[in-house]
Amino acid sequence: MRFSIVGCGALGTILGAHLLGAGHEVNVRVRGMRLKQIETNGLCVNGLRQFSGLGCGSLTINMPVKEDILVYAVKTYHFEQAFSxxxxxxxxxxxxxxxxxxxTRLLKNRxxxxxxxxxxxxxxxxxxxDGVANFTRNVAVYIGGSSVHVRSIVExxxxxxxxxxxxxxxETEEWSKFVGWVALLVTSVIARADTGATLANPYLAQIAATIIYESSLIALKQGxxxxDRAPxxxxxxxxxxxxxxxxxxTKIGEDFIREAPGHRMSAVQDxxxxxxLEVEETLGFLCKEAVSFGLDCPCLQMSYNIVSGVNHIQKSLKN
Amino acid sequence: MRFSIVGCGALGTILGAHLLGAGHEVNVRVRGMRLKQIETNGLCVNGLRQFSGLGCGSLTINMPVKEDILVYAVKTYHFEQAFSxxxxxxxxxxxxxxxxxxxTRLLKNRxxxxxxxxxxxxxxxxxxxDGVANFTRNVAVYIGGSSVHVRSIVExxxxxxxxxxxxxxxETEEWSKFVGWVALLVTSVIARADTGATLANPYLAQIAATIIYESSLIALKQGxxxxDRAPxxxxxxxxxxxxxxxxxxTKIGEDFIREAPGHRMSAVQDxxxxxxLEVEETLGFLCKEAVSFGLDCPCLQMSYNIVSGVNHIQKSLKN
Structure with missing residues (x-):
């Protein structure tokens, strides 16, 4: 089974290094500085597991995608570019x-x-x-379906x-993760701190709880x-x-402080x-859905403005 | 007319330096590092006007307050300490x-x-x-009353x-300033950027506009x-x-970018x-008033959680 992984940020690198380590063929599609790093050093991981270099599988770089398992490990706002x-x-x-x-909707269009x-x-x-991915949490990847084909990929x-x-x-798994992820995105952008310190703070925890509540109303309208899924x-x-x-x-925050100290949301790293930041495809999507369903979600609307505002100011400071 | 100024942060220093420069007696009440700076260098200001050292008036430090004009230039959460x-x-x-x-209510209790x-x-x-106050904006100090006594202080x-x-x-002047100040506090804490960049951002400007709207409802209930007052x-x-x-x-933001580039809210400095940060006496006060009047102010409630949350995380990182 050959895997083509598009994008080698933290997740693409961690997935690719594990597959290589298990002897599989991995073809990465990368650009820019990351291309040079991988040409020189392969896929390097530390943290929960260590991989340096090539593993026992075969790594190829920017080869055409054939009859592979194709994994998009880029953010949704890069999908169009990646498709091309x-x-x-x-x-x-x-x-x-x-x-x-x-x-998933975007992939089905393509x-x-x-x-x-x-x-x-x-x-x-x-x-x-330095191009080394620090592997901090290995909870679970859920892949949809129950066919032999899917079970073989999963295995x-x-x-x-x-x-x-x-x-x-x-869809239930995706939504259940997504809703918690959005709550963590917003509070992390506000606090700009570790996940544990952010969620253990009762003021920010209340914001997270409100976001989860409002998002659950939208999920319900979606059927x-x-x-409940960790975390x-x-x-x-x-x-x-x-x-x-x-x-x-706040209890989740305390768990993070104990079990994943130093864990920071990718948005804080970004x-x-x-x-x-991923805003339109996440908070923007929720706010549009809320409006279309006639739901009053003031916390989500303000969260969208917060994350969009910080995102735009950040970009303007960079330019 | 002798002025006793309690606290020599930016505003206390700027006021004291101007009064000294005009030949008045100024008695500052200060502690800690600021005490040593003022003992050595007097009250130094740059920016809109320059003052270095003592001016032509007479500066005293930590003398008892007599029949003076007493000015509290400390934050409200330091009032108890300052009174003592x-x-x-x-x-x-x-x-x-x-x-x-x-x-003003706290002063009237004392x-x-x-x-x-x-x-x-x-x-x-x-x-x-370095103990030098950069004087960036000189819009207006409003002092309540119209007696000869008040007009003489004002003059x-x-x-x-x-x-x-x-x-x-x-009271109208205080509220009209306060409401805009709260909007700027919240958006500045979110953006952690200059006032101009923060307010010119349409996402954050919408948050500021919503805070002003909700606060106006509370002001109205207060009678x-x-x-309209600058800014x-x-x-x-x-x-x-x-x-x-x-x-x-956003237009106010653009004015700041042009007329007061680099202006940062004191909360961003803090x-x-x-x-x-001043939270309980500002956002906390508004949220309590909203609840007691039965007003629905979701943006103010979330703003209170944002500023309190950031404040507590900041303090815990410091300790």
């Missing part, structure tokens, strides 16, 4: 590690619907300026060391009933009182490096 | 340069009601680590170079009808559509130096 770079291809399966619930798999990637890392990635599970309710039990958080929901979020 | 430092005194008049609308004057200080500066400060005006509707025409902003209000705020 990859060019025409006929992958066996294609899925994306990106955040949000819009990515590839045959039967080849597109839903995916909810709940693992984390941070790419250092391959899981055996390589990234916890991976097939799911026949992938999705949220479920955010969003079904519980959105169904209890605001005070209890806030306490539940802000520190002057990189663009 | 100043000790028993019987000033001719007392007012405060602090933000918010709570300060001093005879007839000696307490309302004040709305709309001038700005930034105290450098003295105005002649010294700080634009000063007496007002017989000081205060806002008026925030809050009466206009709170009475037009959100789109028009947002445009009005965050950069790990100092405590």
């Amino acid at each position: 770079d990859v060019g025409s291809s006929n992958p066996l399966a294609v899925f994306s590690l990106a955040n949000g619930v819009e990515k 590839y045959s619907e039967s080849s597109v798999l839903g995916c909810m990637a709940n693992f984390s890392g941070e790419l250092g300026s 391959t990635i899981n055996s390589a060391g990234i916890n991976t599970i097939s799911s026949d309710k992938i 999705v009933t949220l479920i 955010f039990p969003v079904a519980t958080i959105s169904s209890v009182s605001l005070a209890d929901a806030t306490r539940a979020v 802000l520190a490096f002057g990189r663009e | 430092d100043v000790g028993s005194s019987n000033p001719l008049a007392v007012f405060s340069l602090a933000n918010g609308v709570e300060k 001093y005879s009601e007839s000696s307490v004057l309302g004040c709305m200080a709309n001038f700005s500066g930034e105290l450098g680590s 003295t400060i105005n002649s010294a170079g700080i634009n000063t005006i007496s007002s017989d509707k000081i 205060v009808t806002l008026i 925030f025409p809050v009466a206009t902003i709170s009475s037009v559509s959100l789109a028009d209000a947002t445009r009005a705020v 965050l950069a130096f790990g100092r405590e």
